[in-house]
Amino acid sequence: MAPFVARFPTRIIFGLGEVARLPGEARALGRRALLVTGRATARRHGYLDLVRQMLAAQGVEATVFGGVEENPTVATVNRGAVAAGDCHAEMVIALGGGSAMDAAKAVAVAALAKRETIWTFVRRDRKDSPRRAEHALPIICVPTLAGSGSEANEVAVVSNPETREKLAFRAECMFPRVAVVDPDFTCSASAPQTAWGAFDIVSHALETYLSGTEYTPLQDRFSEAIVRTVRDHLQKAIDSPLDKPARAALSWCSTAALGGVLAGRRGTYPIHWIEHALSAHYPALQHGRGIAMLLPHVMAFTAQKAPAKCAQLAREVFGVPRDGAADADAAAAGLKAFIAWQKETGAREGLTEAGVSAEALDRIADDVLRLHGVPIAPDAGDRGERLLPNSRPIDRAGLKSILQAALAG
Numbered sequence: 001m002a003p004f005v006a007r008f009p010t011r012i013i014f015g016l017g018e019v020a021r022l023p024g025e026a027r028a029l030g031r032r033a034l035l036v037t038g039r040a041t042a043r044r045h046g047y048l049d050l051v052r053q054m055l056a057a058q059g060v061e062a063t064v065f066g067g068v069e070e071n072p073t074v075a076t077v078n079r080g081a082v083a084a085g086d087c088h089a090e091m092v093i094a095l096g097g098g099s100a101m102d103a104a105k106a107v108a109v110a111a112l113a114k115r116e117t118i119w120t121f122v123r124r125d126r127k128d129s130p131r132r133a134e135h136a137l138p139i140i141c142v143p144t145l146a147g148s149g150s151e152a153n154e155v156a157v158v159s160n161p162e163t164r165e166k167l168a169f170r171a172e173c174m175f176p177r178v179a180v181v182d183p184d185f186t187c188s189a190s191a192p193q194t195a196w197g198a199f200d201i202v203s204h205a206l207e208t209y210l211s212g213t214e215y216t217p218l219q220d221r222f223s224e225a226i227v228r229t230v231r232d233h234l235q236k237a238i239d240s241p242l243d244k245p246a247r248a249a250l251s252w253c254s255t256a257a258l259g260g261v262l263a264g265r266r267g268t269y270p271i272h273w274i275e276h277a278l279s280a281h282y283p284a285l286q287h288g289r290g291i292a293m294l295l296p297h298v299m300a301f302t303a304q305k306a307p308a309k310c311a312q313l314a315r316e317v318f319g320v321p322r323d324g325a326a327d328a329d330a331a332a333a334g335l336k337a338f339i340a341w342q343k344e345t346g347a348r349e350g351l352t353e354a355g356v357s358a359e360a361l362d363r364i365a366d367d368v369l370r371l372h373g374v375p376i377a378p379d380a381g382d383r384g385e386r387l388l389p390n391s392r393p394i395d396r397a398g399l400k401s402i403l404q405a406a407l408a409g
């Protein structure tokens with residue numbers, strides 16, 4: 001197991017109806033809040049009005065910063081920081097999915113950065129390292145979708161349309177003070193949103209499970225339990241959107257998967273890295289949808305040469321018998337079951353269905369390796385060939401084969 005420091009500073013208030021506790025939590029942080037939300041969901045389903053009224057009743061004035069797009073941009077975050085200054089916000093409250101929460105976390109940093117663009121803290125330029133974010137306004141997250149898990153960690157993802165880069169950055173100060181996870185607020189998610197969010201959770205549970213090589217028995221059980229729990233409840237939430245126990249199960253999986261319990265693996269995030277490059281080029285692509293499209297193809301590529309973990313997943317989660325069959329065969333059977341599950345949920349699609357063209361794949365592969373690859377020959381410098389660390393390392397040819405396979409679905 002790799003060494004790690006575990007820290008869980010976010011107070012998580014979880015449960016149906018528990019949003020009633022938001023105003024008291026906010027009041028303890030101040031009287032003025034910037035309320036960051038997305039384009040439609042929170043407004044359309046009445047969550048925004050409800051939250052504003054509840055906050056006002058407790059003496060907290062909330063200024064709405066709405067319209068945060070899928071894949072929030074540098075410009076949006078910088079505008080949010082100005083809005084926070086204009087209303088003298090003492091805290092930033094996110095109400096929405098991963099985009100709203102990530103934007104809110106980044107706004108909380110930018111608001112205290114004295115007019116410095118948020119990109120200063122995010123960029124990955126080999127000649128000019130990013131500035132470390134040390135300070136942020138206090139953050140409260142109220143998720144309206146089970147998926148990103150952004151509500152209880154210190155990571156935010158920001159896109160820069162000028163450079164066509166979408167990058168995650170992390171800072172201790174971005175740990176939300178409080179996450180109010182009320183599964184009631186996720187009941188309005190459509191069937192596709194619910195499924196895409198669920199496969200985002202699955203990828204959070206599986207990325208380091210599949211890419212790492214350490215012996216991490218407890219973390220493996222956590223990952224397997226998260227995927228099993230998602231599998232047991234996703235269809236229920238799709239068939240009956242108001243199935244509260246199913247929504248609650250998915251919500252807790254979402255918060256837990258990126259909440260720190262999987263620490264101790266040196267594994268990497270190749271599925272997320274590829275998705276980030278994809279949606280940097282296609283900003284309308286929903287994160288979880290891109291992840292769902294890529295997941296089985298990265299799994300298949302990995303299993304061809306490093307089948308052990310895919311075989312373990314197949315046996316522990318997908319009911320593939322422990323009958324002494326070779327790992328490669330068990331992994332193939334597990335992958336078949338995984339794809340069948342995706343089809344049942346409506347989340348099995350090809351990249352072409354999201355408008356991705358074959359001509360873009362070279363540029364996307366270049367970006368993934370430039371931003372996340374490591375040199376094959378350490379002394380080759382910037383010009384050397386790079387690969388993505390993985391239990392089966394992903395070189396440029398491998399990356400192209402994954403993208404091409406994902407194109408067709």
Ligand SMILES: [Fe+2]
Pocket residue numbers: 147148200204272287291
């Ligand atoms: Fe994700």
